[in-house]
Amino acid sequence: MSGIKLLATGSALPQHVITNHDLEQIMDTSDEWIRTRTGIGARHHCRGEECHTSLCLDAARKALERGGIDPQQIGVCLVATLTQDHLTPATACVLQKELGFQEDTICFDLNAACSGFVYALHTAECLLAAAKRKYALVLGAEVLSRVMDLTDRSTCVLFGDGAGAAILEWGEDYPSLCAVMGSRGNRQVLMIPGVNTGDPSYIHMDGKEVFRFAVEVLPRCAKEVAAKAGISLDEVDRFAFHQANQRILDHAIKKLKLDPAKCTGNIAHTGNTSAASVPILLDQLVSSGQLRSGQKVLCAGFGGGLTWAGALLQLA
Ligand code: UT7
Secondary structure, eight states: OOEEEEEEEEEEOOSEEEEHHHHHHHSSOOHHHHHHHHOOOEEEEOOTTOOHHHHHHHHHHHHHHHHTOOGGGEEEEEEEOSOOSOSSSOHHHHHHHHHTOOTTSEEEEEOOGGGHHHHHHHHHHHHHHHHTOSEEEEEEEEEGGGGOOTTOHHHHTTBOEEEEEEEEEEETTSOOOOOEEEEOOOSSSEEOOOTTSOSOOOOEEOHHHHHHHHHHHHHHHHHHHHHHHTOOGGGOOEEEEOOSOHHHHHHHHHHTTOOGGGOOOOHHHHOBOGGGHHHHHHHHHHHTTSSOTTOEEEEEEEETTTEEEEEEEEBO
């Protein structure tokens, strides 16, 4: 059996922080409502020169440096996102040039909304094996502040910007991700119009329906990954779940009877950063020593599509 290990991580958050109190000044909302309904206290928004590409470059450089990997060694570069700077070139292609990957590096962006990073992990695992490459750079990155309707208080208090990066190493005797993923096509519950509709590209979301979907799929997805890996959830060292709403996370922790100490999150400081959420959290877990060499982290995402994805990742 072949598979991958997580070699190094990096992340980048825009400098500008928007607190719930800042939002109180511009819309009919309150710190109390946002905290109790979502667990969010603040989020980061790009300003000035900051953009999707700059966040990705920052996160990727940190991961490459920490992993001691020369950009020329990268064989696959994937960016999970729905808010890239350009429809083309893909951000992954821009990274090829800016970071100096070889020209035969497989580079593309991938959109599976908030499940995107975990979709990209599995895609990288398959590509590394099929294309016989050793290292992949996988990012999740979003600038959701660009697709927020500031007159819609039900969505714009939730989302933030950021990027997370992971260097993956492929090995003959490394563990499989045991990835589980799926989709349930739905345009009503969560949608951002594209180039052909004439409508502004703002997030439209039926929060209650997404909530119902999330509390259904997140625990199921985590259980299926553990079953596929042949381990119990107790044997998992850490859980890195998509940070969409603390109440969704609390529900999953309770339903799966997980140790809350293994499920520390960052939603209070970052809000929901969609595809960037899991890799930013992974980087924070690794940097703070909460995820250590040899340990296993169960990553899971869910969201637009509607999609879900889970995978078990071992730190090298
Ligand atoms: O990344 C994956 C995608 N997204 C998600 O996972 C989101 C999942 N859904 C959620 O997190 C929650 O459904 C929300 C946080 C979006 C909303 O929470 P809720 O408990 O479902 O609230 P609600 O939509 O039922 O709204 C309750 C009330 C409404 O007022 P009335 O009708 O009861 O008078 C809303 O108008 O809260 C009002 N409301 C607000 N009040 C203050 C909605 N947004 C706000 C706001 N501030 N920002």
